[in-house]
Amino acid sequence: MSAIRDRYDLAVIGAGPAGLAAATTAAGLGLDTALFDEQPAPGGQIYRAITETPLGERSVLGEDYWHGTTLVEPFRQSGAQYVPGATVWSVTREGEIGVSVAGAARLLRARHVILATGALERPFPIPGWTLPGVMTCGAAQILLKSSGLVAKGKVVLAGSGPLLWLIAAQYLRAGAEIAALLDTTPAANWTAALPHLPCFLASSYLAKGLTLIREVRRRIPVIGRVMSLAAIGRERVEGVAYRAFGDSERRIPADTLLLHQGVVPNINLSSAIGCAHRWDAAQLCFRPEVDDWGMSSLDGIAIAGDGAGISGALAAEQRGHLAGLDAARRLDKLDEEARDRAAAPHAAALARAERGRRFLDLLYRPAEGFRLPAPETLACRCEEVTARQVLDAIALGVQGPNQLKSFLRCGMGPCQGRLCGLTITELIAKARGLSPDVVGYYRLRPPVKPITLAELAALPHGEAAEKAVVRG
């Protein structure tokens, strides 16, 4: 790896489909580009370990996964500098980037920044969700892709959404023993989703989705319309209690419980920079406001891929290309006409990739009962704050998530609100009868990832900074 320099035309953050495509396109047009990624190898989460997975048998992960290889080679040829194992902990409006690589922090500047920080799994606060043995479906997939690891013993999958069925199929192909799939998709979602069925029928998702669901249903019990869930166990998960519509509570033994109810944009960095965000009522999450090229509300900061709103890996790739083209236009490597000409095929591919998305969003919209936890359930895992404590604080007059911090510390633990932010906003919105947009989100500040004081102290500092702290 060549040394990190002090200045670049373009910094791309995140090496998933959006980041790889953005960096490839921009570098190909002559921008001096660096791509920073937290992982040791390119691919993001969707194509995690695509260049080095120990799973030789292609059919386990499926062909959609292997599409990732088509992104890596062009990126490597593009001339963009690749910086793996790099944690970006700060980006300012002026394009100053704070990054740590192998325990050493440094600051650099870029004239333009494309955030491609992707998605994270929506919080799934059920009783017992902090027990060892309970993980997200995404976590199981990452272990499978990057280390070839499969959960031993009885596995229960619970939740809703395409990824739930995908990991079920991948796990079955890898020889896992799945005791049951508990589907929490509310039956009423069909009513909302049906008007969007024609678009979905014309999309590529339909055939793939049906094949996947058939493959899973043939081999394991699928329990639909699950209304409540709890992980049972003392020191680790031992079973799952659930209740399906019209049925009494049942329990099944489990060594591993995998949870999933969709993904939401990872907004910690875009929010800390100060980009404008708004509540997306269909996807039930906050997303940054961006134009068709991914430009945020701030000059010099663009956002590409799922980090700007969920639309999946194929769309993210095209959104990356579009953001890369626009970066080249803004930094005078292309005029507007040339940008638009080059963008046309990507815009068309994006429209194809987004077709049917609305149907999926509405069908797999998670039930309120799984977004707003029961009173004794932990809403904030880090500081161990229950929903009841949150509701009690609201009853005392707490107005929003930031004031709540001084009462309960929720959102102030190491995850910086990533696993409780949406839950807290929705709990307050519901209790106060307001829209989540009005309630707002945690005020996020850099560093968005922890760095050691030693790293901060070792950063170069100017005369003014020294005068501010040195006496005499």
Place this chain on the structure above:
Amino acid sequence: MFRRASEAGARVSLSVDGTPIAASAGDSVAAALLAAGITVCRTTPVSGAPRAPYCMMGICFECLVTIDGVGSRQACLTRVRDGMRVETQQGKREAGR
């Protein structure tokens, strides 16, 4: 508990709380712990409850461990290295660590 569906790269040896475990060269520390049957990597500073890797992608911070003497490292974002010393983090935060 996890098992390997395919035998991966070179073997790497590290220690966890002083006990040697074997891992595969491409593993993250969190993956290596799970593969070795170590399911609890820390207890919480608030109630002392056991926690284990939850997201495996650097966002949940449940997999914090001490690596080669540096506390609260994200095990899922750190690759194993031969001779690495990993310690699980037990109980409340201690000053000076």
